[in-house]
Amino acid sequence: MENDLKLKLEQLHQRVDALKDQINTEEATKNAFVMPFIQIIGYDIFNPTEVIPEFISDIGTKKGEKIDYVIKKDGEPILIIECKHWKEKADAHNSQLHRYFHVSKSRFGVLTNGHVYNFYADLERPNIMDDKPFFTLDIANLKESNLKILENFTKQGYNLDSILDSAEALKYIKAIRSEFEKELQEPSDELVKLLVNRFFEKPLTASRLSTFREYARRAISNSINESISYRLKNALSMNDKIPSQQQEETILPIDENIETVKAITTEEEVEGSQIVKAILREVVPSARIAFRDTQSYFGVLLDDNNRKPLARLHFNFSKKYLELFHNGKDNGEKKLLESLDDIYKYRKELLATVEKYQQNYLVTESSNTVS
Template sequence: MRCRNLINRKRSITTEETTKISLILPLFRLLGYDTENPDEVKAEYACDVGVKTSEKVDLAILIDGEVKMLVECKSAKTKLNSNHLNQLLRYYSVSDCKIGVLTNGVEYRFFTDSVNAGRMDLEPFLIVDIINDDLTILELFSREKFNGEKISGFVDELKYRTVIREKLLSEFAYPSDEFVALIAKRVDSGRLTKDKRRKFKRLIGKELDAILSNVVVDYREKDNPVITTPEEIEGFYVVKSILSEIIDADRIAIRDRQSYCAILLDDNHNYPICRLYFNDLDNLAVAFFDSMQKTKKSGRIEEKIAISKVSKIYDYREKLLKTVRVYLKGKK
């Protein structure tokens, strides 16, 4: 069912609603939309949602009469989370629109239906902080360059890149039988027997450890060099993959110590992103610094959280992004 405009011009919009909407209009003006033209930008846009027809989504962005984006706006002080999605989910389900946007005027979360057609994903495919992030990507949503197929291709590429990262990290840490067979065939033309497969798996694992450890061994402690474990390497790459959304991954550095493995911005101990406590594989923990609180000696207070496996670091994506965004803002 198409959305239909139910704006009642006699009904006055509340001060709160006006303030929220005014937060996001400048961005859409920069993207080439005429915010004074109700045929392109419509405030208080509504759809028939079951028996409810009185609720309205804050903004609809149209091109040539077709709704391209539905925008739900929260106050600037609101920390966005999944609880703010309900209304946007309802409107999306009854609209032909493919892009839903949740924003507080600073952070913009873009959603589509990459999992089930017509049903908005619960996870955004793109998050942009207009103060700290590179805004070039937003050209995709400009009036001049808006193209549904290109956006769909972009979403697919992001999805595949994420999966590819995870698979590569998994292979680095725990080489699969398929990976072992691929390498074995390149170095041995004979039949890959069960015993030979087991031997190659052990050798490949050792070589991967050696290659990666040579990159991240901290030789500053000459008498007792710290060798970074496969789990720490995997954790490092998970953090890099998360933060590559907002920063060049080369700026994420690793410094290993006896008791923990530190991940830093610009290899500077004054900018800790997190610490990996992986010495005991049965009791993995990650320390975060997003509170920005400091100790009496000006160090940063860490929040240590237990995790069941390395990939669980992805669950704390927002903490990592927040920490780096604060550091980047301070560096400016």
């Protein structure tokens, strides 16, 4: 079920990407993007007892207010959906969904722009929609954990008790993670005091607090970078089983004086770099292939030399690109990747890049010999 759901959502994402520039209205967004999503989660959009478009709801003194979609199961509303144009944010601020939720018997509401789906509940006050979603699904960035949650909303797998049991946890884990990430970027006075008071016995003056804030920021940066480096080295070691000394040579060393975290290596970047490395090892030893992660891209280098880029992975956005350097240009040529397996399509170009550097080396060595 989960794999089938993922495949259909990936196909929907491709559809959204291909058609969005031609979608000029909210109504077109609903028809082209949202209705297919409702079908994907198992509901019959042509059955008016199951999916009711433009559901009329009286809200206080306002008569005839309409909800974009109401989904029913066993005759009871289980989900209300409000749609926005795909260019708008799927943000519930000043949204009609708040008002719809109040008069609906449904426990869940969805606000969507066709590619991001925000799921809301009434965890804080009964029958009043929470200000923040407990679950967000972005079809451009599908995660296994999110697919498991979405399964509980499908017609076949709908489980109210299961959703309610996990909704509160999802809501507050998301909120805690958001606050934690803020602290990583800019430690608050509260966090600095909490840490420093455990080992520093003197009074914390404003000047000392400012100094310790900078120390805390650097300490957190170093800790995260070392953790990433350790995980990356382990991943490479598992794949290649090369000696530890060579393994260390392929990893960007940790700068003890680093001030901020410039990049965070993702699992996709590790996996993508390993595909590139597997191709390159046909013609070059593993120890000569190095990796460097930056804020903009994940780089693959020959001999850990910035002047010898083999490829760059641009995975920080919804669309993923492989940058190639086989034409001998300083700026590479970007290729759109639908999946990581698409990297194998560019085997010839990757090998050509290595050959280019080796030919340049031979020419240089020949010139030095003649001299």
